Amino acid sequence: MTTTVQCPTCNTGVRWVTENTHRPFCSQRCQQIDFGDWATESFSIAGDSVMDSASLGTEDVDS
Numbered sequence: 001m002t003t004t005v006q007c008p009t010c011n012t013g014v015r016w017v018t019e020n021t022h023r024p025f026c027s028q029r030c031q032q033i034d035f036g037d038w039a040t041e042s043f044s045i046a047g048d049s050v051m052d053s054a055s056l057g058t059e060d061v062d063s
């Protein structure tokens with residue numbers, strides 16, 4: 001009895017077993033693709049957020 005999940009990157013069925021170190025991904029390639037997308041998106045949002053905070057902080061100090 002094995003649980004099967006879908007790879008978030010390519011939707012391939014992945015058996016949820018200890019031997020599959022890349023679960024829920026089907027392979028290291030899909031794991032890296034998904035992490036790359038997340039990291040890029042997160043970095044972009046964080047950068048904008050930091051810039052906004054810096055601008056607001058400066059305004060508060062001046063006024």
Ligand SMILES: [Zn+2]
Nearest residue numbers: 007010026030
């Ligand atoms: Zn995959």
